[in-house]
Amino acid sequence: MSTNQTETAAPATAPIAGSAPEPDPPGPSYRWRWWILGTILVAEVMDLLDTTIVSIASPAIHEDFGGGTSQLQWIGAAYTLTFAVLLITGARLGDLVGRRRMFLIGTFGFTLFSALCAVSVDSGMLIGSRAVQGAFAALMIPQGLGIMREVFPPKEVGGAFAAFGPVMGLSSVLGPVLGGFLVTADILGTGWRMVFLINIPLGLAGVVLAWKLFPKNTRTPGATRLDLVGMVLLSAAVLLLIYPLVQGRDLGWPIWTYLSMAGSVPLFGVFGWYQRRLRTSGGSPLVEPSLFRNRAFTSALGVGIFFFAAMSGLMFGLTLMMQLGSGWTAMHAGSTMIPMSLGIAVGAGLSGAVLGPKYGRKVLHVGMLVMTAGVLGLWASYSHWGLHITSWDLIAGLAVTGLGMGLLIAPFFDIALAGVTDQESGSAAGVLNAVQQLGGSIGIAALGTGFFSWASSRGFVQATGWTMGCTAAALLVAAAVGFGLPRMARPEPAPVEE
Structure with missing residues (x-):
């Protein structure tokens, strides 16, 4: 808030000091x-x-x-x-x-x-x-x-x-x-x-x-x-990675899908080199290279990749199991997810209003561990009840999974953008959203492929167990990467002395 406000004329009836909050800028x-x-x-x-x-x-x-x-x-x-x-x-x-x-x-x-x-x-x-x-x-x-x-x-x-x-x-x-x-x-x-x-x-x-x-x-x-050259390079690199991920399973993963994904890596490298060169020469790069010198931001990208892959892969696997394995209708499968939604609401409310501002990064780690416990609980439920599982058998696991998800996702974006400047904010927003989409695509492609492979060879229950195990592993990796984040999202601004 601008200190120029303190120079404006006082109102006719001045408030008692400390009795009312300072007015917002016009x-x-x-x-x-x-x-x-x-x-x-x-x-x-x-x-x-x-x-x-x-x-x-x-x-x-x-x-x-x-x-x-x-x-x-x-x-x-x-x-x-x-x-x-x-x-x-x-x-x-x-x-x-x-x-x-x-x-x-x-x-x-x-x-x-x-x-x-x-x-x-x-x-x-x-x-x-x-x-x-x-x-x-x-x-x-x-x-x-x-x-x-x-x-x-x-x-x-x-x-x-x-x-x-x-x-x-x-x-x-x-x-x-x-x-x-x-x-x-x-x-x-x-x-x-x-x-x-x-x-x-x-x-x-x-x-x-x-x-x-x-x-x-x-x-x-x-x-x-x-930056048209950077746009072409980045678009080509993302296309080489995403296209085989979304289409490979349907085509049976021919060799070109693996070559395409491998080819995206050097192209991303060329894109990064060009962005640094453009910034050094005084140009305006598509992605600010300084973003990747920000530990909070780069760590958040790693957390985001693994977390969104785990979340999307889990949702995809559960939906497949409910409809293809247990034969539930779309309405039945969808309504069964309500306890997870309620858990997200509770976890996000606690994290955003109470825990996040006080404990910072610790809340993210607790959220990932709680979510992992919920996923393992779902795994145990499917191992016990098999294809005859009911919605009631999943309530506890879904609620705990949602609670952990809410604890994590509420402060995540604030932490990810903690050290981002105004000049970097546009690039940072695009990169964060791209990482979210990329993580989701990887999760659905990788866990979806594994699910169908296990389901065809060992049955739906074993396929669900494999999906839950991979989800839990991805969450634990995200928790480890999360130690690179700052302890708190952003400090409160110091009060302006009048």
């Missing part, structure tokens, strides 16, 4: 900052629902359009690919032309192509609309973290990030619940199309609120032009 970005946070969270919810809700609707889509399994898989993969490939570019565009402008463009485009997905007449139109929808999501999503850092004063930014994390966790878990309900309810005869139509009122509300409330001058100082 401007809508401060008066309405919690509405701004809500608008950003709506965008996050739309994106996360779109990546989880469609998997539940896929059988109904396949029944309408027919076609092979590859077409069915591309309904999800088209969105994932364009989203992951363009995320960092979208973040950099926010630095250059303004985060408010890019958020508006991304949200409007996302809403428009959600409508086109809903009215698709065949799988080709749906897959194409999903690809463009993912591209607009890549323009929309990275702007949120930078805008939050701009409109929230240091004393409140931790609370804002504490709300950000649990909404992401809850959206990921509630996606299958909502998807099962919408497809089964067949509202106004829309069937599976309602999973896309639900984005329209949310998206339009986001556009209106962002237009009215977001600060207009949100460019990053020193950002001059888009």
Whole structure:
């Protein structure tokens, strides 16, 4: 908060010292900052629902359009690919032309192509609309973290990030619940199309609120032009890694998928070299090289890769086991996840409001250990009850898993961005979101492949045990990497002496 406020004229009736909080600076970005946070969270919810809700609707889509399994898989993969490939570019565009402008463009485009997905007449139109929808999501999503850092004063930014994390966790878990309900309810005869139509009122509300409330001058100082060479290099590297991950299992993992993933490594290296060279020569790189000298940020990237891989792989494996192994309906499988959602809400509330500000990094470690205990509890339940397991048998394991997830995810983003400067915030937001998407893709691809392999050779119960074991191992690795994070997210600003 600017010290210039202390120089303004005192009100007619001056308050007693210490009796009231200091007023916020003028401007809508401060008066309405919690509405701004809500608008950003709506965008996050739309994106996360779109990546989880469609998997539940896929059988109904396949029944309408027919076609092979590859077409069915591309309904999800088209969105994932364009989203992951363009995320960092979208973040950099926010630095250059303004985060408010890019958020508006991304949200409007996302809403428009959600409508086109809903009215698709065949799988080709749906897959194409999903690809463009993912591209607009890549323009929309990275702007949120930078805008939050701009409109929230240091004393409140931790609370804002504490709300950000649990909404992401809850959206990921509630996606299958909502998807099962919408497809089964067949509202106004829309069937599976309602999973896309639900984005329209949310998206339009986001556009209106962002237009009215977001600060207009949100460019990053020193950002001059888009690094086209860096964009091509990074997009190619991400594509080489993500494409075989989402398509390899369906194709039987031919040799080119492994060569593609291996080829992404040197290309990432060339991209890093070029970014350093561009910054040294006075240019404006796509990703600020200084980010990777920030221990908090680089450690957070490692934690994010393993945590989001574990979370996505676990959700994918549980959904497969419930529907394919135990023969549950989409509604049954989705509603069974409610205890996990409640656990996330409780854990996030404790972590964000009480534990995180007081204990910092320790809360993340406790969260990962609690989540690991919940996963092992689920493993024990499936080992005991097998295919005849009921929803009641899973309540304890799901609730404990959700509790740990909530404890971890609430302070995670605040810690990850602890030492990031304003100049780096756009790049940092894009990289964090890209890591989240990358971790999720790795988790689904790796654990999904292992699940099907074990299920075909040893049965669904053994496949579930393998998935739970890998999830627990990934969480323990994330806990070890987490020791590189700072002990506290960010210190409270020192009071200004008058």
